[in-house]
Amino acid sequence: MNLQENIKTLAQKYAPDFVEVRRYLHQNPELSFQEFKTSAHIKKQLQDIGITDFVSVAETGILATVHGHAQGETLLLRADMDALPIQEANSISYASKNTGVMHACGHDVHSASLLLCAKILFELRDRFKGTVKLLFQPGEEVMPGGASLVMKETEYQELGIVPHIGQHVQPNIPVGKVGFCSGKFMASMDELFIKVTGKGGHAAMPEHFIDPVLIASHLIVAAQQLVSRMGSPKVPSVLSFGKVCANGAINIIPDEVTIEGTFRTMDREWRKVALKKLEHMLTSIAEGMGGKCELRINHGYPYLENDKALTEEMKSSAVSYVGQDNVVSLDQWMAAEDFAYYAEKQPACFYLLGVGNEAENITSGLHTATFNIDETALELGGGLMAWLALNHLGQH
Template sequence: MLAKKVRELAAAIKPDLVAIRRHLHAHPELSYHEYNTADYVSSQLTAMDIDHIRMSVTGITGILKGKKTGDGPVLALRADMDALPIHELHESDYKSTNQGVMHACGHDFHMTSLLGTLRILKALEAEFSGEVKFIFQPAEELAPGGALMMINDGVLENPRPLNIIGQHVMPELPAGKIGFHAGMYMASVDELYLTITGKGGHAAAPHQVIDPVIISCELLVLLQQIVSRRTNPLLPAVLSFGRFIADGVHNVIPDKVTIDGTLRTMDEKWRREAHELLKKTVTAYATSKGATADLYIKEGYPVLFNEPALTADTRKWTEEYLGKEQVVDIPKWMAGEDFARYSHLLDSCFYRLGVQYPDSEKVTPLHTATFNPDEEALSTGAGLMAWITLCNLEKNAKTDKQ
């Protein structure tokens, strides 16, 4: 009967969820600048009579307490708030009004879904004991990320949650379906900034220069052996370079070359070893050619770990709510996500919400200028997270608060 109530409430609020999502989509803001977004989310919470506070400048957190007799646990739910520096090309009535900024990763969906979840839980507060700590987190897209900022500011304390749940849209998965992967799910992400300095000169006299262009090209090939020959082949790892600037001209060899790249892996120990290998390799090779090398590694998010027991429970509850046919296994994903910060501190489950239209060509991948998820998934996302929360609270009702 409780699942039926959740489904009915989720269906009833669908028009409101669509309106909220479209407002958020039309007014995106970049990482660490989500001021108007935070104001809007706050206004929605206030309208629901849900207490909350601002923290970490643009973040929002609060607690929704159940009114059922009993001593329940504290659980956490998280949604991210920021948009990307992308000029939107999808034409709609709710197209971004902020030039060059777009919700191309579904964070408008995530915020809307959590607001819907809280609205459902508020309506059912007499049905559960315990506390739901909600986190609207800024700056997921830009390292070091808003999760670290909010954690440092105490979002996981007073009270400390037993576990935390998050969801992320998945355009490759049909709307209505949910994807799970237990254990290591998403990769650590580090940014690499490399400068090779030689001695420039006339292109007609290469014997008189220390050519940073040739050295850099040879070095990029050599660095790939860190993955192909030094990484355990059973361990996912990616080393990619996406920016190479040799600012000479057709007849001038430049003094230096700058290269930007990324290192991603699923193992924190190997991640540290790879950092040292990168530094030693670039320094030794550049020196052997008479050049110098400077490598700056900007450490990003750690590996995201889905705690197996919590993930199994969450999957079971999802099957109860949507049916087994709507739940699928998904592979590891080499993208990064700063929900990973929470997963190193609490038992965590980060699952994927399908947003693909029946006509699959209508949804392009994440981080593209035409990304436009199926809004039919909004009520699924809100209702499912509410149901998972209720089941999670019930399962841990006898667990002492931490």
């Protein structure tokens, strides 16, 4: 039996065990940087596999090591662990037990897949040279991002420059398929917090007051010029506002309005310029209408750029594992991921694992209360990661 056949056999054999691991994690989700029980469960799973070479990183994270039979290159595989503040609406036997917390972004799947991968790698440790690092990372969903904290740890810095491979579920891709995008793949992300100040009073006498609601409405509309008229159409950019709070009433003009949103792009310099232009535009318009505007920016993750050589290698390896028809070429995606921090410093490949199944009505998007997966995806999720790692080590 060749190596690929061996991996597929083991993935099929052990996948049901790690479906149960995924269900346990799904039932017991924990928010970012609070993954204490999740971390303990993953450590126990590693020990049950036989992997005892692991250390804690970024408090709740885990960096484990699987050694081949001889020295060689090192490669890192990453999964994230945290859940989201969402109340689950699925009627399933393994629905979240924690009120208002849910694995709505598939991090339970990522961790379970990497554990299945770990099981396969450990059983095949006599068949490869080199070292595979398994990173179970906390806090992907909130800034500053667990990746940025992991990278400060001594154990991580001692790795030097090594290939990084990450996997993320995607319900828009049918189960059994995977997707790759070489080069710029995901966007940077900055959080915008705007406070518009006016002078409130009785809505029947607006001439005596400064209406921050009217100012805010002008700001929201005008700000779209940032993307449509100030940015190059060759550079992907998104400006969206998702929260507006004006605590007045039908007959009360409030003193202030707050607006929250996000700016995303795939160009480092344009990101800096755009945010400066946005601040100038907002403050100028507000002042011109008699009010004031303050913009606070939480600078988030950088854009994610997949290393072209590594990604093409991984894509080719995936084709050999699942066939050409099951490997999708992806467009750029304006979502953000803290895996981008690794990709800034390391040769990296971040790809998507299909988990959708229209026939079974498994189609809900990420970050929704009804998100779920076709659990047969776990066999491919764990097996493919093992193949990508060992095929790479074998070629280098």
